[in-house]
Amino acid sequence: MKFNLYLLEFALFSLIRKGAKTLFVFLILTFLIFLLASVLFISDAIKHELNVSVAHLPELTLQRLQAGKQVNVPLKRVEPLLEIEGVASVIPRVWGYYYFKVAGVNFSVVGIDAFEQSYKESLQKVVDAYDVKALEKESGMIVGAGVKKILEENYYQDFFNFVTADGKWKRMHIMGSFNADISLQANDMILLPKKSAYEIFGMPENEATDVVVKVSNPEEIPTIVSKINQLYPDMRVVTKEDIRVSYQNIFDYKSGFFLSLFVVSAFTFFMIIYDKLSGLSSEEKREIGILKALGWSMDDILKERFYESFILCFGAFLLALALSMAYVFFWEAPLLRSLFVGYSTLKPSFELPFYFNMPMIVLLFLLSVPVYIGSVMIPSWRAAMLDADEVLR
Amino acid sequence: MIVLKNVCKCYETEAQRIDALRDISLHVKAGECVILKGASGSGKSTILSLIAGLSKPTTGDVVVDGKRISKLMEPFSAHFRRENIGVIFQRYHLIATLSVRDNIALPLIPENLSAQVMEKRVEEVMELCAISHKSSALCRHLSGGEQQRVAIARALVNEPKIIIADEPTANLDAVLSEQFIETMYDLKKSGVTLLIATHDSQFFNLLFVDQQIELKNGVMLS
Ligand SMILES: Nc1ncnc2c1ncn2[C@@H]1O[C@H](COP(=O)(O)OP(=O)(O)OP(=O)(O)O)[C@@H](O)[C@H]1O
Ligand SMILES: [Mg+2]
Numbered sequence: 001m002k003f004n005l006y007l008l009e010f011a012l013f014s015l016i017r018k019g020a021k022t023l024f025v026f027l028i029l030t031f032l033i034f035l036l037a038s039v040l041f042i043s044d045a046i047k048h049e050l051n052v053s054v055a056h057l058p059e060l061t062l063q064r065l066q067a068g069k070q071v072n073v074p075l076k077r078v079e080p081l082l083e084i085e086g087v088a089s090v091i092p093r094v095w096g097y098y099y100f101k102v103a104g105v106n107f108s109v110v111g112i113d114a115f116e117q118s119y120k121e122s123l124q125k126v127v128d129a130y131d132v133k134a135l136e137k138e139s140g141m142i143v144g145a146g147v148k149k150i151l152e153e154n155y156y157q158d159f160f161n162f163v164t165a166d167g168k169w170k171r172m173h174i175m176g177s178f179n180a181d182i183s184l185q186a187n188d189m190i191l192l193p194k195k196s197a198y199e200i201f202g203m204p205e206n207e208a209t210d211v212v213v214k215v216s217n218p219e220e221i222p223t224i225v226s227k228i229n230q231l232y233p234d235m236r237v238v239t240k241e242d243i244r245v246s247y248q249n250i251f252d253y254k255s256g257f258f259l260s261l262f263v264v265s266a267f268t269f270f271m272i273i274y275d276k277l278s279g280l281s282s283e284e285k286r287e288i289g290i291l292k293a294l295g296w297s298m299d300d301i302l303k304e305r306f307y308e309s310f311i312l313c314f315g316a317f318l319l320a321l322a323l324s325m326a327y328v329f330f331w332e333a334p335l336l337r338s339l340f341v342g343y344s345t346l347k348p349s350f351e352l353p354f355y356f357n358m359p360m361i362v363l364l365f366l367l368s369v370p371v372y373i374g375s376v377m378i379p380s381w382r383a384a385m386l387d388a389d390e391v392l393r
Numbered sequence: 394m395i396v397l398k399n400v401c402k403c404y405e406t407e408a409q410r411i412d413a414l415r416d417i418s419l420h421v422k423a424g425e426c427v428i429l430k431g432a433s434g435s436g437k438s439t440i441l442s443l444i445a446g447l448s449k450p451t452t453g454d455v456v457v458d459g460k461r462i463s464k465l466m467e468p469f470s471a472h473f474r475r476e477n478i479g480v481i482f483q484r485y486h487l488i489a490t491l492s493v494r495d496n497i498a499l500p501l502i503p504e505n506l507s508a509q510v511m512e513k514r515v516e517e518v519m520e521l522c523a524i525s526h527k528s529s530a531l532c533r534h535l536s537g538g539e540q541q542r543v544a545i546a547r548a549l550v551n552e553p554k555i556i557i558a559d560e561p562t563a564n565l566d567a568v569l570s571e572q573f574i575e576t577m578y579d580l581k582k583s584g585v586t587l588l589i590a591t592h593d594s595q596f597f598n599l600l601f602v603d604q605q606i607e608l609k610n611g612v613m614l615s
Binding site: 002004005006007010013017286287290291292293294295296297298299300387388389391392393 | 438439441442445447448449467468471472474475476478480482483486488490491495498499500501502503505511547551557559
């Protein structure tokens with residue numbers, strides 16, 4: 001059978017004819033789908049980012065505890081740790097937070113070393129791009145994009161004066177900045193030579209903040225953990241899994257809020273649908289009766305209805321999708337993001353990574369378009385089933 | 394052409410049972426003009442909707458042009474209507490927000506004709522009903538007489554063998570009613586079968602009327 005273009009034309013035209021009503025439904029649909037899509041996009045992007053950053057974490061992080069507090073680890077423990085079977089490398093880290101009073105922001109300061117492998121691949125990439133020796137000589141540092149922005153806002157274009165632990169000024173020159181692919185943590189990070197880090201933190205140079213242990217075979221982690229515990233009973237071993245779980249907890253807590261937002265908008269949507277399902281206006285019924293009497297079959301009427309609702313709803317879906325993508329990934333989701341990203345306790349902003357999740361979009365589509373079309377078709381079908389003798393009376 | 398055999402139609406609502414038609418039998422030959430008359434509620438519209446296949450008799454048979462309409466199901470009944478029947482409704486039932494041209498083209502949409510054929514047919518009936526000059530006006534802006542001419546044009550556009558008109562002059566003044574009757578006469582001369590339900594006395598002593606059927610409470614009097 002040939003496709004009936006006149007029916008499609010009639011459907012389009014009847015949307016235009018209904019003017020205000022069409023516009024109203026279109027806007028409501030667009031707004032609701034937009035809200036749903038935005039929430040899903042944000043939570044998905046963050047979940048994705050968490051997964052990526054957890055994947056890059058070292059298998060084991062060792063902290064030394066004294067009286068229940070975390071204290072520095074003596075560097076002389078590195079050698080014995082290396083001797084444990086299955087341990088591939090032991091990297092002492094020097095890092096901490098530096099509070100920048102003027103902006104009220106914490107920076108993560110991380111010491112780097114020319115001869116030492118970094119504990120993270122992404123960090124290694126940044127370090128490789130610079131000459132660490134030169135950094136040491138010229139007291140230089142490399143800063144994350146978020147840090148750079150904040151420093152510039154406070155008129156630190158090419159250097160920054162740290163206040164060291166003993167109250168002296170320590171001027172560090174900004175030699176470069178980076179946008180690491182794991183923006184969640186890299187954004188507030190400052191990389192500088194280990195020597196300078198010791199100075200700023202006022203730490204003795206024979207100690208490290210903590211120790212990262214790489215393992216050649218993940219299966220051996222439990223045995224290695226127990227060996228470390230035997231060797232140094234005062235050391236706490238944090239595994240990647242522990243970190244993943246705690247991230248997940250914070251995230252789940254935050255996403256609870258979003259879930260309720262999601263539920264509310266879904267609820268509103270279904271209310272509208274319910275309202276539509278509960279019946280056609282007498283005007284609409286009359287029109288169906290007229291068309292039937294003029295020789296339209298039920299098929300023709302339902303097809304026309306289908307085109308009408310599909311055009312309306314699919315149009316709203318596409319517009320909402322485009323809007324929410326722009327909102328989340330281009331404008332960085334103002335309003336909603338602050339609720340979501342709060343967990344990072346960092347003020348430096350981070351960018352929501354663009355992450356396109358096809359199954360999620362399919363889900364969104366299925367939740368909106370067929371549901372709406374159904375809500376139009378079912379009452380129309382009911383009306384078209386009835387005898388159309390009412391128009392003749 | 395049109396045969397009703399012992400037709401009964403009753404509507405059952407929760408409260409009561411209404412016998413709208415009781416044992417109606419009639420016979421209309423091709424090209425005849427038949428007037429259905431009777432008081433309000435006597436069942437005139439019900440007979441018309443049975444003949445148009447818009448509803449089914451409770452018992453009995455309706456045969457139009459050799460087809461048993463009373464047993465015809467969707468989508469065949471729609472198809473039958475499209476091929477054979479043109480309907481002029483009591484209140485015209487034009488779609489107010491569509492233009493004259495679009496209203497007239499409505500019965501042709503399911504046919505999926507080529508644009509030229511469609512245009513030609515619409516032009517022809519607009520010419521015939523003297524409404525061409527208003528072809529792109531919205532129907533809600535038309536006068537009563539103009540609306541009626543659009544309704545007639547729409548009933549004629551699919552070139553039906555049978556025209557069914559339900560109280561076509563109820564909302565018209567004497568002059569316009571006269572005009573309508575003349576149009577009907579022209580149609581009859583061209584061989585169309587006419588069924589007109591009315592209680593307008595202007596129709597009762599027309600020379601070209603072949604049968605007058607009077608109904609009372611769903612029963613045929615003559
Ligand atoms: N769908 C329906 N449900 C219940 N009763 C109905 C229905 N349709 C028609 N009737 C009843 O059937 C009877 C005949 O109605 P019909 O419309 O044929 O009358 P009519 O002769 O056309 O009257 P009028 O001149 O007022 O148009 C009336 O009593 C009406 O109340
Ligand atoms: Mg009537």
